[in-house]
Amino acid sequence: DTGVSQNPRHKITKRGQNVTFRCDPISEHNRLYWYRQTLGQGPEFLTYFQNEAQLEKSRLLSDRFSAERPKGSFSTLEIQRTEQGDSAMYLCASSPRGRNYEQYFGPGTRLTVT
Amino acid sequence: AQSVTQPDIHITVSEGASLELRCNYSYGATPYLFWYVQSPGQGLQLLLKYFSGDTLVQGIKGFEAEFKRSQSSFNLRKPSVHWSDAAEYFCAGGGDFGNEKLTFGTGTRLTIIP
Numbered sequence: 001d002t003g004v005s006q007n008p009r010h011k012i013t014k015r016g017q018n019v020t021f022r023c024d025p026i027s028e029h030n031r032l033y034w035y036r037q038t039l040g041q042g043p044e045f046l047t048y049f050q051n052e053a054q055l056e057k058s059r060l061l062s063d064r065f066s067a068e069r070p071k072g073s074f075s076t077l078e079i080q081r082t083e084q085g086d087s088a089m090y091l092c093a094s095s096p097r098g099r100n101y102e103q104y105f106g107p108g109t110r111l112t113v114t
Numbered sequence: 115a116q117s118v119t120q121p122d123i124h125i126t127v128s129e130g131a132s133l134e135l136r137c138n139y140s141y142g143a144t145p146y147l148f149w150y151v152q153s154p155g156q157g158l159q160l161l162l163k164y165f166s167g168d169t170l171v172q173g174i175k176g177f178e179a180e181f182k183r184s185q186s187s188f189n190l191r192k193p194s195v196h197w198s199d200a201a202e203y204f205c206a207g208g209g210d211f212g213n214e215k216l217t218f219g220t221g222t223r224l225t226i227i228p
Binding site for chain 1: 148155214
């Protein structure tokens with residue numbers, strides 16, 4: 001049973017650069033979620049997809065952030081013109097059809113913006 | 115607005131002692147409630163979940179939680195902790211007004227002493 005995978009696990013970038021993260025959900029899970037976790041805090045919801053449709057976006061998701069799930073399988077989260085405040089752990093989760101709140105998380109991508 | 119509160123930032127217990135981690139919620143209706151555990155640098159692992167029905171729910175690794183509507187609480191318990199239980203524990207809620215997202219508490223860091 002393969003869990004949610006995320007790549008890369010760590011990313012260090014300079015301020016102003018663009019970064020892209022990938023999430024591969026558990027097979028046949030139709031919903032995919034992105035969360036952001038800063039040091040000492042719980043995860044905060046960013047956005048989620050049902051299949052390829054993006055159904056909700058948090059106000060945390062500024063114009064510099066974009067997420068896609070083009071074929072309803074893997075998803076990418078891109079941050080343009082990174083800022084130091086973007087440094088965080090970015091977590092992806094997926095849930096099975098009909099059990100939307102039963103979310104299974106990946107190991108996360110830790111982003112450090114220098 | 116829905117919220118989840120974990121009043122204890124850090125708890126230290128001796129190995130073999132019992133454990134209770136507190137979680138309070140504020141939701142308009144009965145929420146779905148979860149406990150997750152996060153080891154350093156890792157993603158979140160689902161320990162247990164409450165949707166409805168029996169208010170005492172059993173989870174993995176010997177954990178259980180009890181939903182108490184009158185106290186708006188969903189405390190996590192374990193009768194005897196092991197050194198491997200040292201981690202960060204997050205309570206989360208969802209389901210209010212059809213929201214898909216989970217709302218997390220700020221977490222409780224558990225330290226185990228020999």
